[in-house]
Each structure stands twice: as C-alpha cells, then as structure tokens.
Amino acid sequence: MSESEKPPEKMVKCPQCGKPALYSPENAFRPFCSERCRLIDLGEWASGGYAIPVKNDSSSDSLTSIEDAYDDEGEDGNHRH
Numbered sequence: 756m757s758e759s760e761k762p763p764e765k766m767v768k769c770p771q772c773g774k775p776a777l778y779s780p781e782n783a784f785r786p787f788c789s790e791r792c793r794l795i796d797l798g799e800w801a802s803g804g805y806a807i808p809v810k811n812d813s814s815s816d817s818l819t820s821i822e823d824a825y826d827d828e829g830e831d832g833n834h835r836h
Contacts, residue, residue: 764777764779765777765778765779766778767785767786769786769787769788769789769792770786770787770792770796771787771788771792771793771795771796772788772792774788775788776788
C-alpha cells in the first residue's frame with residue numbers, strides 16, 4: 756500500500772485522561788496516550804479500584820462454599836442419587 760492509499764489514522768480518546776491517542780500498532784500504549792496512563796489504569800485494576808458488579812443472589816440453589824460442590828459425591832467420587 757502506498758502512502759497515498761494509506762487509511763487515515765484513527766484517533767481515540769484516552770480512557771484515562773481523555774487526550775487524543777493514536778489507535779494504531781505504531782502506538783505501543785494503545786488505547787492509552789502514554790505509558791503513564793496505561794500504568795495508572797493497570798494499577799486501578801490491580802488494586803481493585805475497578806470492579807465488575809455482581810448481583811448478590813441468595814437463592815438456595817447457589818453454592819456458598821467449595822464444600823457444597825462436593826456434598827452430593829460419595830467417597831469414590833461418584834454422585835449419590
């Protein structure tokens with residue numbers, strides 16, 4: 756592809772600071788504008804700053820502990836009926 760046929764550069768808003776960021780393989784930090792914004796975002800995930808909301812379901816069919824998953828198994832590992 757020649758320079759005249761090259762598609763236009765796509766600019767996106769940096770999810771951390773809002774500045775324009777080049778969304779291209781040429782930008783090693785995409786979709787972020789800089790390494791600083793990428794690291795700030797990574798730190799938020801690592802520290803639990805971002806969380807996916809979980810619906811608290813207290814229905815009787817949900818497991819409350821790992822032991823509940825094995826309550827229906829016999830000592831040989833087969834399910835009891």
